[in-house]
Amino acid sequence: MKSNISMKNIAKELNVSIVTVSKALNDKDGVSDELKLKIKDLADKMGYRYNMLAKSMRDGLSYNIGVIIPEHFLGDDKSYYFSVFKHLSQIMEKYQYCAILQVLNAEDENGVILPKFYYDKKVDGLIVLGQVNKAYIKALQNIEIPVVFLDFYDENTNVDSITVDNYSGAYELTNYLIKNGHVNISFVGDIYATSSIQDRYLGMCKSLLEHGIKLREDYVICDRDEHGKYIELKFPKDMPTAFVCNCDGVAYNLIIKLKEMGFRVPEDFSVVGFDNDIYATISDPQITTVEVDVEEMAGTAVKSILDKVKKENRSRGRSMIKGRIIYRDSVKKINR
């Protein structure tokens, strides 16, 4: 237990200087191989652990990156962000960095209270994972350390962002529906809620446009209120034959609702989602959706923030990570 060995202890034991110990332990030149080995062995034996704090002090770098996940826009299924964080932290480890996570609650978000680890200078950079409100974004622009937005962007700021290519994803998903004979296609989602949802909506619009299909106004079905809470879906008088949902959770709810109304999916209605999260496979039928390479997304974010920390400050702007359609059982081919 209680030991707390420092280089000083090792140096004294071996009658060498602390400088020499430091060089040996860091595999630097200027120590004979023999001595180096001896020092390393003793360090091991004494249970020496490197004190990152001391290096931090010298370098003026904490070797930590803060990750902020706003609770606000999270639904019941937090596992997606959890999974992203896991990858972030694993990738950072390779660069000798640790990830410190802060779940930002609504109160702190609205009060624009930055995480304690920022005020304590415990982090060298910030990754914001999930959309935060305008005021918070503004505050983030004025801080002293680099910031990267992950899984959302804000057009009014020049903060680099990494997002899923929502636009292309929804575009291809809609193309797939059209290829299967669908023309009357509805979008389910609050197109004012987040930029992700907007991009998904517009990706669908592009596909419709390309195929000369006009989107009816009442085919855009809102799924949540201004607090992000899901609301009862209001269907148009003339039902579409297919629904493009802004996420799998909503697709899941929609399918349940349709079944309650006595319809079958996909026989009566086709449904597609987005994200490939737990709701896509929990659903009956399982949902055709878009999956993102989380590891690639995380890797891009880490590289981006560490570049900035190291002042290799080339701005990357928006990076988009392409999704991949997962074909399942919620879409049926129909005859026009």
Next chain:
Amino acid sequence: MKSNISMKNIAKELNVSIVTVSKALNDKDGVSDELKLKIKDLADKMGYRYNMLAKSMRDGLSYNIGVIIPEHFLGDDKSYYFSVFKHLSQIMEKYQYCAILQVLNAEDENGVILPKFYYDKKVDGLIVLGQVNKAYIKALQNIEIPVVFLDFYDENTNVDSITVDNYSGAYELTNYLIKNGHVNISFVGDIYATSSIQDRYLGMCKSLLEHGIKLREDYVICDRDEHGKYIELKFPKDMPTAFVCNCDGVAYNLIIKLKEMGFRVPEDFSVVGFDNDIYATISDPQITTVEVDVEEMAGTAVKSILDKVKKENRSRGRSMIKGRIIYRDSVKKINR
């Protein structure tokens, strides 16, 4: 942006010593109120941020606690642990501590590789959230910083632990079933997998014992293989009338299976779960289950680990957090 103000800068600006600035900013005695105010104002104006690293160095304390969540035993639904972590980090903040999260993957768990933040002396203590294997537990016993187990315990170690009172929870749940006329009650879960499952199983046994009901051997139904993967449930020849499931996820699967077999829940079979997670409410019917006060659990863990860090080293042994039954629609009263 780039400023990095230290106490030195403030001191120079005001022609006072660094010591005086330190005292003023920390609201200590030995500075006139007037000067104190002047210093604080200037610090604000210059955008001074306290450098926790420097304090850490002096104190030999990082003011971070590491949280380890093993991926291994996590099912699809990671939101429970995510939620516990959120509370942990929020509570720590009140004590001037930050939480650093490490998701422990199977590889590192089997190779008994402790998190980087331990080797870097970046944390003062460790909270292990979720059961890890024997070898890992053993390694944790020999490290230089205090450790607390959260949501599991190991009888062979003297590491303090905080767990849900699984035993009482399952006991009361089973009492409830018996009160509703059930006698043929089955347990669904691998009773060798984790101590939590064991305790839930034995809580049920106690209730049966008290009511003079003998548990048939074939009424203990295994739900997963040795890797923690769910397997097909094997029902006994004579079906019970009620199932006590070791968690809501399994209860959810069971209900689906029963419905596929043409049965109705709760009309033909009653089912209860544990945890009150997403599966309890996603299910049709919604599942009667046991909910834990996550905040209390997190608070107990934080207090426990910080006591140890501060050397107020009274061992607390096992702390149990009582659960609360959430009554829903998956249990039916029957006549014996």
Next chain:
DNA sequence: CTGAAAGCGCTTACAG
């Protein structure tokens, strides 16, 4: 190949 000196930003104990 080896090491004495200075410094990272703070605080504590002590002196004035």
Next chain:
DNA sequence: CTGAAAGCGCTTACAG
């Protein structure tokens, strides 16, 4: 009320 000195554990730049 104010501040000079020492030290936390390391590393860099320099001297021998």
